[in-house]
Amino acid sequence: MLITGNTRLFAILADPIAQVRTPEVLNAYFAEHHVDGVLVPMHVPADKLSITLDAIRGMKNMGGCIITVPHKNAVAELCDVLGPTAKATGAVNTVRRLSDGRLYGDMFDGAGFVSGLISQGHDPKGKRVLLVGAGGASGAIAFALVQAGVGELVITNRTLSKAEEIATRIKSIVADAPVRAGDSDAQGYDIVVNATSLGMRPEDALPLDVNTIASSTLVAEIIMKPALTPLLDAAQQKGCTVHFGRHMLDEQVRLMAEFMLDTADHV
Template sequence: MDITGQTRICAIVADPVQQVKAPQLINAWVDKKCVNAVLVPMQVAPAELASWAQAMRGLKNLDGFIATVPHKIAMCDLCDEVSPAAALVGAVNIVRRDPDGRLIGHILDGEGFVAGLRRSNIALEGKRVMLCGAGGAANAIAFALMAAGVAALAIYNRTTAKAQELIDRLKPIYPSGELTLATDSPVGFDLIVNATSLGMSETDPLPFRAYQLVATQIVAEIIMKPALTPVLAVAQEKGCTVQFGLPMLECQIDLMADFMRLGQR
């Protein structure tokens, strides 16, 4: 990679940022496509996100950035415009900087998550799903799962009000769907999704009562580092089918680059 004064820049903003995989994947993409661009990681605390986003407006060689934990919901309000999908979900994970400095947000997490499952030959139609989490990625995944035709979606979050708020936004769009609050028990579900950040640190508690898992269940993760999170390790021991976190991002790379118009200016 030969970085020059003509190289276009994109970024990923997170806190922490050490675990992100987008730099490797995007930079491999630009190398393969012979695009003069580079993605760099940027660690920004939540309290500084608004001022950081404002500064990005003036960076004329910036094509855009990826927003990840914990910034997906907050970034939605910092954009000048968001896609209908992002407005529906209430979060963004990809932002384009237009030449006039305006920030345009979109969400691809749900689409990427479902595509990753399908790539692993995991069917969703008719499944009973337990979703752990109610943050930005969980919101996107919830809408994508309902659109994919799951039979029932139960949402578990430590803050019950956030889970209920997500259900309340889903119900008008999927009025015939079975949408309920869940406890931390995975009993009775076909697919259990960890859409929380629990598992990024070795000291994190498990996101649900994983010891209740049985071999017929599928457990999916959105965390990418470590690849084998504690809950996936338990799921493997129980004989469950497991889905790692990386495919969700891998299935978004072309879409992210296209949305940012990476290297096209």
């Protein structure tokens, strides 16, 4: 692509930065959609996050930025305006710079996951879902699953208090949300989602006992590498339909790009 004086700037802020794939996928999206923009990696440590965001407020040709580990919660505190999902989850993964310099943040991890499920023909509406893990990704996914109208959502986690916190937080926003913390017995669920980091390394334990998963259950991952995690492998061997982590990212990319490129000066 040719960068000119008209090209809009976008960035991904992370620490570390070398592992991020966002520049490749977002720049490919820009090329495919004829967007005169470029997204660059910015290696920003936590103690320089605030000053970096201030600099972005001052850059009139900056369109926005993607936020990833470890800054998602801190950026929610530092944005000037938050979208509904960022307010609900206390985390931001995408920021749009409004024309007056204010930073508008929202969170698309959960929407990306649900959109990915639907794109593969697995609408979670009315379904019983077991969500394993209670970190940042799980909180966003839980909220999005509730918004998508799941019949029941149980969150289980090694540290159960974190699952309880997510359920309480969601209920403070959606009072009748069918969500609670519970154990990891997967019997009776339509969908099981692994939102822990277990499965990224070959020596990792399985996130739950696969013997409790019925062959009729859809087993979903959010881990992208390896594509076939030990959990998905075991589930496939039981005859379960499996859903890969890349579907979440594919949909997130579209949602994040659309959010940053939106020219509406909301709020």
